Amino acid sequence: MDGKKLVYLDSACQSLRPRQVADAIGGYYSDLGSCTGLLASSNALAARTQSLVSEARVKMARFIGADESEVIWQPNTTYGMNLVAMSLSSRYCPPGIRMAKGDNVVTTDAEHHSGLLPFWKLEQEKGVRHRIFPVGSGGEIDLQKFQDFLPRRTRLISVAWASNVTGIINPVEGLVKIAHDNGSMVLVDGAQYAPHHPVDVGALKMDFLALSVHKMCGPSGTGVLFGVRELLEEMPAVMVGGETVDDVSIADGPGGPKVSPRFRGPPERFEPGLQNFAGIIGAGAAVDYLSKVGMEAVERHEDGLTGYMMSRLADVPGVEVVGPQAYEAGKHAALASFRVRGKEGKLIESDRIARWMDEGVPGHKILLRSGGHEAHPLLRRLGIPELSTSRASLYLYNEEADVRLLIEALTKLRQLDVGTKNPGSPRAPN
Ligand SMILES: Cc1ncc(COP(=O)(O)O)c(C=O)c1O
Incomplete structure (x- = not known):
């Protein structure tokens, strides 16, 4: 781009895609472009689309250890979490699993905004109490404290598997056990975990898992x-x-004709209207791609690379990593958030850092994310009142050379003192 090589360190936001996924999406638009439908009741294009869409669901189900009837296509993690909150609190939900006034939902205060707001809304609208477990000062969950915290009538516990800020991988197995011993259901926000590790929802006995295929x-x-x-x-x-x-x-009823629907079973009941067929077929291709590489291989590759990135970051003067300082395999996602202090000890604004990495590095554009990462309560808990950090996140296509370029650039940036924080900065961007 602009004659420079890209160093993409923003996969926690969206990953890049392999050619196979772009081809699958393009193939839908160029060769099919139709609705789904079974051949007997429809046409040849629809039948082909139907078979690709159905195959994609089966592939995804196998990929996460689920049955295909348990895979609901959604636009993203956020929609999935809202679906759980809204459906379980519906007055049409059976009493055995329904969340009603006086019941509790428990999250931590380290969740992404998408893991907080669906439950804030439940409290506002339905009187279901949203109880918030405070994570430790480094962002960690202490299982014993969590267990002691659980209020009576906790219907649902919702926790991120991995934090998009600190990179902490939460002890989900232990949390599921605590929840089930307590008679609660568990919703896991898998946005930052599922792309990087083998996932088996059955083995972990999760009730719900939301993830973003992008x-x-x-x-x-x-x-x-x-x-x-x-x-x-x-x-x-x-x-x-x-x-x-x-x-x-439509049949006669009190006061006039009434609509009477007969709903389908899952997953179709939760997929209203015409679906994102190109996206679903592309998601199937993404699963094929990752399965071929092997999630164990992805995990292994990122293990080495994240460990390398964290140890190199620790050596750059002025760089302060947010959350755990040292890398521990299995406990840390493939990302690091950090602040940078200039020579005089003042913070350098993270959006200035991102801009400089984009424009100021000779020969390269180093693509970071800066801002509050949609996790402002966590940043406040971690003592980051400016609600903004830089974040570098890795994926299967990154290499040590990418990390080296980041480290060199950070070292240089500090010498240049690109711009220190404006203490009056009223609000950080996300
Ligand atoms: C931990 C976590 N949860 C939820 C989300 C929301 O994902 P999406 O925007 O794809 O719905 C993100 C996005 O970055 C995330 O990092």
Whole structure:
């Protein structure tokens, strides 16, 4: 770009895509472009689209250890988490699993905004109390403290598997056990974990897992909500309309004719209207790609690279890593957030850092993310009142050379004193 080589360190936001995924998306638009449908009731293009879309669901199900009926296509993690919150609190949800006034939902204060706001809304609108477990000063969850914290009538516990700020991988297995011993359901926000590690929802006994396929080589605006079939069977639709029903009739009722829908089972009940077929087919291609590489290999590669990045960052004067300082395999995601102090000890604004990495490095554009990472309560807890850090995140295509370029640039940046923080800065961008 602009005659410079790109060093992409922003995969925690969206990953880059392999050619195979772009081809799958393009193939849908150039060769098919149609609705889905079974051959008997439809046409040849629709039948082909149907088979690709159905295959993609099966591939995704195998990839995360689920049954295909447990994979609901969503635009992203955020939608998936909202779906769980809204469906479980619907008045049509059976009492055994319903969240009603007086019940509790527990999250930590280290969640992404998408892991907080669906439950804030429940409290505002439905009187379900949102109880917030305070993580430790470095962003960690102490399982014993978490267990002691759980209030009675906790229906749901919702936690991020990995933090998009500190990189901490939370002890999800322990959290699921605590939740189930307590009679609570568990929703795991897998946005930052699923792209980087093998996932088996069955082995971990999760009730729900939300993930974003655009963070794992898939098309923008594709995601999945996994839900255990027995729960999904009982949960009512949230958004309703075509494709969610087998039949709709209108019959006389009190006060005039009434609509009477017969809803389909999961997952279709939760996928209203015409779906993102190009995206779903592209998601299938992303799963094929990652499966071929092997998630164990992805994990191994990132293990080495993240360890290298963290140890090199620790040596750059003025760089302060946020959260755990040392890398521990299995406990840390492939990212690091950090602040940088200039020679005089003043913070350099993270958006200035990002801009300089983009424009000021000879021969390269180093693409970082800067801002509050949609996790402002966590940044406040970590003592970052400016609500902004720089973040470098890695994926299977990154190499040590990328990290070396980042380290060289950070070292140089500090010498240049690119610009220190404006103490009056009223609000950080996200
Ligand atoms: C931990 C975490 N949860 C949820 C989300 C929301 O993902 P999306 O914007 O794809 O819905 C993100 C996005 O970065 C995230 O990092």
